Structure formats: structure tokens, C-alpha cells
Amino acid sequence: GAGVSQSPRYKVAKRGQDVALRCDPISGHVSLFWYQQALGQGPEFLTYFQNEAQLDKSGLPSDRFFAERPEGSVSTLKIQRTQQEDSAVYLCASSLSAHKETQYFGPGTRLLVL
């Protein structure tokens, strides 16, 4: 079956613009995670969903970041009024259940804010 997919793969935004990043998890996966990866660093946790419930958003860096998963499948990460420091790769991962730890990652969306 298909893995985790993300779109767009690349996004260039002018500072101040809003962006929306999409994640399609593996079908049937209950848990969905968003991570932010700066250049040369490891991914850092942003937020976590179990089905449609957002159980942990402690990693979101500011109130400009918002994530949703309204039907418990596709998720969208929205960044409002983008800043240059938001430039990074945004990774989505999904896992089969809340207790199944293996997370499978998508290819990421590379965001560049000019």
C-alpha cells in the first residue's frame, strides 16, 4: 500500500503569507504526528493526533501554527503570517495505533519563507 504522502513537496512563501501543508497518512493509521526539521538538525515534535483528537500540541512554536485532522485521516498544518524562521522541512508521520510505536514518515514539505 501507499506510504505517508505530503503536499506540496516544496513551498515558497513571502513573509507574512499564510500556508497550508497537507498530510495523507497510511490508511487506517490512528496516530498522526507533525515534526519540524531545521537544516542540519533532527526533527522536532510539533503536535500529535489520535484519530481526530489533538492530544498534544506542546511543540507548536507559536499561536501562528495550527493543525487539524477533522475526520481522523488527512491532516493540515497551517502557518499564519509566515516568518523567515519558519523555513524548514515539515514532516508528517503516522502509526497504526496509539500503542504501536513505529512511526512511518512522509517525504516532508520544504518551506522557504523569503
Next chain:
Amino acid sequence: GESVGLHLPTLSVQEGDNSIINCAYSNSASDYFIWYKQESGKGPQFIIDIRSNMDKRQGQRVTVLLNKTVKHLSLQIAATQPGDSAVYFCAEITYNQGGKLIFGQGTELSVKP
């Protein structure tokens, strides 16, 4: 997480040699550890995992060792191949902190043919 600067540690090995990649993790209460491989332009790819009640686990060409006393994790790759060239990250999960992965410092593995 253990964020580091822009310059990843690099390990350069000859094709066919064995590679050992090391990682220091942060939380002595972590329950589960995973090694991921990340190639340029791609997301992290699962390699092997180990639970905190184990000290060694073997897969195909890979072995993970866990030393909880010094909070150290290592990944051994046997007969390294050019296709193994990538950045390798260790990650940890603490169950009472949810399922989020805390990534350690990455290591760039370069395999010379």
C-alpha cells in the same frame, strides 16, 4: 530534544567495512529507542528498534546496542554499502509523555566505494 548546530558529525568508511554510529540519549526513563535513516530530500526511514528492557537487538546487517547505565545507544552496520550513505538519527520515546519521538544528534555516514 538534543538539537545541535549545523555541522553534523561525519563518519567515513570504506565499502565492505563495518560501521558503528553512536548516540547519547537524554531521558533515563525512556522506554523505547529507534534508529532512523534519512537520505537527502526524503523523510526518516525506520531501521531498527529496541525496548528499554533489552540491551541488544539484531536485524539484517544491523545491530542496536543499548547501555542504559551511560544512556548510550549504538547502531552497527555490517559490510557497509554505498546505499547506506545517509544521515542516521537515534530517537527515544517515553510512554508517559505520549508517543512523540525525541530525536538525538544525527550522524552523516559516507561510504567510499
